[in-house]
Amino acid sequence: MFSIPHGGEGVDALLNDALDQAPPFTKDCLAAVRDFLEVYRSHPRQSTLVRLFGRNPIPEELRAAFQRACGEVSVSDALTQLGPGWMVFRAMPADRGPEDLEYIAIGPAGIYSIAVRQHPGRALWINGGILLVEGERMPHIREAEFEAVRASQLLSEVIGSRVEVTPCLVIVEPRSLTVAKPPRRVAVLTPRDLRPWLRDMPRVLSTDKLDAFRAAAIDQESWQDVRTPPAEVAGLLEKFRKVQSEVSQARHVKLTWVTGALVLFWLVSIVGIGGFTTSLLFR
Numbered sequence: 001m002f003s004i005p006h007g008g009e010g011v012d013a014l015l016n017d018a019l020d021q022a023p024p025f026t027k028d029c030l031a032a033v034r035d036f037l038e039v040y041r042s043h044p045r046q047s048t049l050v051r052l053f054g055r056n057p058i059p060e061e062l063r064a065a066f067q068r069a070c071g072e073v074s075v076s077d078a079l080t081q082l083g084p085g086w087m088v089f090r091a092m093p094a095d096r097g098p099e100d101l102e103y104i105a106i107g108p109a110g111i112y113s114i115a116v117r118q119h120p121g122r123a124l125w126i127n128g129g130i131l132l133v134e135g136e137r138m139p140h141i142r143e144a145e146f147e148a149v150r151a152s153q154l155l156s157e158v159i160g161s162r163v164e165v166t167p168c169l170v171i172v173e174p175r176s177l178t179v180a181k182p183p184r185r186v187a188v189l190t191p192r193d194l195r196p197w198l199r200d201m202p203r204v205l206s207t208d209k210l211d212a213f214r215a216a217a218i219d220q221e222s223w224q225d226v227r228t229p230p231a232e233v234a235g236l237l238e239k240f241r242k243v244q245s246e247v248s249q250a251r252h253v254k255l256t257w258v259t260g261a262l263v264l265f266w267l268v269s270i271v272g273i274g275g276f277t278t279s280l281l282f283r
Helices: 009-021 031-040 048-052 060-080 140-159 191-200 207-218 231-281
Strands: 087-093 102-107 110-118 123-127 130-133 136-138 166-172 176-181 187-189
Touching (some): 031 060, 031 231, 060 102, 060 110, 060 166, 060 191, 060 231, 102 140, 102 207, 130 140, 140 207, 166 191, 187 191
Parallel strands (some): 166 187
Antiparallel strands (some): 102 110, 123 130
């Protein structure tokens, strides 16, 4: 966990680095969803005949963007489902890509900064503070530590007392995630693991402390609660879920066609074998 330090050159250096590299939070969120929808709307819709055969409605060139948006929504959904005892606020560093979202989760189990990094279809390997993506070293673990220090500073200023923050790193849709040795400070999770992991952590915050955070959150315009998103964000989510539904329906239709073809092939094979056998018996 990280908290505002009371001296110590090593910790002070980490804090200074974090403050230099991690900018103030902004209101921008669901950027990957927004970017995908803007481009997707400009593409012509599929014809009825094409939909009848279950073709994927997402053009080939937009599928990577669609996958990033799905990952963004999966993390948001996992945090939204934590339960009424939790507060989850969304923010995004202003100088990073749209896939690099940050969240702050506050609940009975404590306070967590949640860094999200998307590597769909890639193989990741972790050994302590080293994280490799397809053999290439990435700074995600150190960034997660910086973000926890930054969150600790911001929250401590708002609450007026020292706040401890635990850093988490959520990896979205990797092909594989091998942890040879867990990082010392950072919890590495997938969206599927995130909610049960947080809910299973032991209680460390009292009801009074949680109430103090709720009271403080009311005065913080930049703390965007994922459970009560602005109308614009709610509209984006609704439009994107419709696209997800269309993709799911197309997959179901395609599966139906494939299953029907296999059944037809099986029936034709049975009839053909039966006819051949009958011809042999009556020779």
